[in-house]
Every structure is written in C-alpha cells, then in structure tokens.
Amino acid sequence: MLLTTFSDYSMRVIMYLGLQRGQLVTISDIAQAYLSQYSERLECVGAYECHD
Secondary structure, rough: OOOHHHHHHHHHHHHHHHHOOOOOHHHHHHHHHHHHHHHHHHOOOOOOOOOO
C-alpha cells in the first residue's frame, strides 16, 4: 500500500499522540521528536555532522 506524504505524516502524528497518553503535545514537540530521529539517521550515514 502506498501512502501520500500527507497520509504518512498524519499517521506519524497519530502514533506519536497515542504514545503520549493524554499529555498535551505541541506541534514543536512533534517536530522535534521527528527531526532528532532524522538527524541521527543522517549522521549514521555520514551525511550530517552535529557540532555541539
């Protein structure tokens, strides 16, 4: 089954909210959770370096 980009992101948001169990979640919380996952993946393949 192929999902549109919109459907893919919608499902990700629904799953993230389900894991939060009734806590209030902002759009920033969701974005930060997914951006950190992507940056870790990019760093693993050497496409991105994190400088703290």
